[in-house]
Amino acid sequence: MFDINRVSILNVPRWEAVYRAEICPGIVSIVAIHDTTRGRALGGCRILTYENESAALTDVLRLSRGMTFKNAIADLPLGGGKALIMCDPEIAGEERERMLLEFGKFVDAVNGDRERYITAEDMNTTVSDMLVVKRTTRHISGIEVDPSPYTAWGVYCAVKSATRFFADDLFGGNGDLRGKRILIQGIGKVGHTMAEHLDKAGAELFVSDINPSSIDRLLTEVPSANVVAPDKVIDQEVDIFVPCAGGEVVTKYNIDNVKFKILCGAANNQLATTPIGARLQERGIVYCPDYIANMGGVCSIQYLEIERLSEEETLERIANTVDQRLKLTFETGFANNLSFNEAVDHAVKELIWGNKESTLTAHNRDLFPGACAN
Ligand code: NAD
Numbered sequence: 565m566f567d568i569n570r571v572s573i574l575n576v577p578r579w580e581a582v583y584r585a586e587i588c589p590g591i592v593s594i595v596a597i598h599d600t601t602r603g604r605a606l607g608g609c610r611i612l613t614y615e616n617e618s619a620a621l622t623d624v625l626r627l628s629r630g631m632t633f634k635n636a637i638a639d640l641p642l643g644g645g646k647a648l649i650m651c652d653p654e655i656a657g658e659e660r661e662r663m664l665l666e667f668g669k670f671v672d673a674v675n676g677d678r679e680r681y682i683t684a685e686d687m688n689t690t691v692s693d694m695l696v697v698k699r700t701t702r703h704i705s706g707i708e709v710d711p712s713p714y715t716a717w718g719v720y721c722a723v724k725s726a727t728r729f730f731a732d733d734l735f736g737g738n739g740d741l742r743g744k745r746i747l748i749q750g751i752g753k754v755g756h757t758m759a760e761h762l763d764k765a766g767a768e769l770f771v772s773d774i775n776p777s778s779i780d781r782l783l784t785e786v787p788s789a790n791v792v793a794p795d796k797v798i799d800q801e802v803d804i805f806v807p808c809a810g811g812e813v814v815t816k817y818n819i820d821n822v823k824f825k826i827l828c829g830a831a832n833n834q835l836a837t838t839p840i841g842a843r844l845q846e847r848g849i850v851y852c853p854d855y856i857a858n859m860g861g862v863c864s865i866q867y868l869e870i871e872r873l874s875e876e877e878t879l880e881r882i883a884n885t886v887d888q889r890l891k892l893t894f895e896t897g898f899a900n901n902l903s904f905n906e907a908v909d910h911a912v913k914e915l916i917w918g919n920k921e922s923t924l925t926a927h928n929r930d931l932f933p934g935a936c937a938n
Contacts, residue, residue, distance in 0.1 A: 566669035576625060580605075583674045587649070587666040588659075594621060595674050596628035597645040597681050601916055604679045605645030606705060606862065607631035608686025609667065609697075611653045624648045630832055631862075633912045634855035637889050640866050645681045647671070653688035664693055668700030675703050684711065684865065687810075709868045711861030716757035717879060718860020719830050721886040722852050723762075723804060726826050729894060730850050734825045735803070742766035745802040747792060747824070750809025751778040754830040754858075758808060759786055772797050773809070798822060807831040814840050828852035841905035845897075853908040856889045 566585075574582040574594075581597045597605045607628055614620040624646050632644025649667055671683050684706035685694050691710050698704050724741060731739030746762050747770035748755045755771070756778070763769055763786045772792040773779050779791055792800055798818045805824035807813045811833035814822060819840060827834065827849065834854050835841055844851050860882045867873040867881060889908075897907035 566666070566673040568673055571670070571673055574621070579625065579628070581674070581680075582621075582625070583670075585670050585673075587670050588663050591649060591651045591663055592617060592620070593647065593649045593667055593670055594624045595645065595647045595671065595681055595683075596624045597674075598625075598628040598643070599632040599916065600643035600680060602632075602636055602643050603641040604682055605631070605643040606635060606640075606682045606684065606865070607644055607646035608684040608706070609647035609649065609689055610687040611649045611651060611655070611689055612687065613652055614650055617650070620648055620650050626833055630855050632916065633909065634859050634862060636912050636915045637856055637908065638859040638863050638866075638885060640862065642862075642866070646686075647681075647683055660693075661696055664696040665700050668697040668704075671697070671703050672701040675701070679703065705865045705869060706861075707869075709864050710753075711864050712753035713757050714864030714878070714882060715830055715858050715861035716754045716761065718863070718882050718886050719754065719758055719806065719808070719828065719857050720761040720765075721860075721883045722857040722890060723806065723826070723828050724765075725887045725890045726828055726850055726852050727804070729891065730826070733848070734850070740766075743768060744804060745770065746804045746806060747772065747797065747800050747802040748806045748808055749773075749794075749797050749813070749829070750807065750831070751782050752808065755806075755808035756782055758806060758830070759789065762806075763789070770800060770802055800824075804828065807834050812836040814844065816840065819843055822849065824849065826850045826852065828857050829854070830858040832858070835905060838905060841903035845903045851904050852890060853893060853905055856886060856893060856908060859886065859889075 571583050571585045574584055576582045579598050583595045585593055587593045628644050628646035631646055635642040635644055674681055682703050682705050685691055694707055698707055728739035731737050744767050746767040748759055749772050751771050751773040759782055769789040770792050771789045772794050774794050799821040801823050804826040807829035808831055811831050813834045815836040832854050841851055863882050864878055867878040893904050893908040896911050897904045
């Protein structure tokens with residue numbers, strides 16, 4: 565049992581509930597439940613070091629809201645949440661196991677007797693980590709299914725769709741990936757599979773990772789890939805840039821240096837701020853919203869683990885949903901003269917809240933349960 569006194573509730577306006585606990589001495593975990601209008605909140609747990617707790621909170625809040633939007637645009641009966649554990653991702657052995665067991669108890673405690681937040685793997689956590697977490701909570705998905713290959717498949721489908729959609733404007737009518745110069749940042753679980761898809765499609769591949777062993781592993785399978793130093797990524801002359809490492813890739817400091825024509829990757833929050841989307845678009849650069857491009861992983865959990873679709877049906881449904889939602893985004897952008905990152909948010913708000921974002925917090929609900937139910 566997790567001692568509930570170790571859990572504090574952070575009152576964050578517009579988030580249904582945000583919980584913090586020191587799950588092991590010196591190791592803080594935060595669970596953010598953004599919105600459960602469409603169903604229980606699903607979102608993975610990442611292990612990461614942060615400069616301070618405020619930076620960690622900002623990250624988990626943005627990510628959890630992103631999950632609400634991603635689950636809605638993917639048409640899944642799920643809300644959005646996210647969790648993080650603030651510590652060195654390299655933590656290993658008994659220490660890692662103990663931490664993951666405590667994290668599971670924390671997840672169980674925030675759920676109480678309701679199904680509110682379901683955790684899963686994310687950055688720096690693996691399926692085997694989640695098997696440990698499962699020993700102390702049943703509120704977990706992505707155990708039977710490793711979502712990463714499906715995330716990669718979704719990103720690949722998004723790259724293909726965007727290239728076809730903008731073939732005339734960007735590539736002289738050639739909407740094929742063959743021969744296109746494509747750079748992947750981060751050759752981890754998603755980036756590696758993505759590289760294999762793009763190599764098969766005949767793209768000229770560029771890869772970058774801060775971890776040389778990730779690059780070495782890829783080069784044994786795709787020896788023709790060109791390696792780019794991590795600090796030379798942003799101004800590479802490529803057609804398509806696929807961020808599969810961390811977020812905030814395009815910022816006000818580097819936007820004038822970017823040379824790609826399409827930005828489409830798995831990383832969450834690739835744009836440092838919302839106005840960056842409009843600035844990219846003014847330069848004729850197409851941004852495929854992160855939460856459409858990377859929806860394949862969460863879709864795979866729903867389709868394979870919950871709806872029990874076959875592998876083939878799952879891949880086809882991911883491809884169709886990504887394609888349809890991207891087209892909807894581009895068309896909404898054109899119709900309303902919005903940047904594509906704003907266009908997709910516009911479409912999702914309509915889907916979830918009839919275009920009025922909820923301002924309820926768990927605190928409000930606890931204080932005024934009667935009025936909030938009206
Ligand atoms: P991962 O941890 O397996 O891989 C990330 C890789 O990026 C690592 O190899 C790491 O060394 C590298 N990296 C980190 N910083 C870098 C930098 N500055 N330059 C170059 N390389 C760098 O993570 P993943 O599961 O492949 O996920 C990649 C991204 O996609 C993350 O942002 C994650 O949140 C997002 N995402 C993943 C999934 C999924 O199913 N795994 C789903 C949705 C979104």
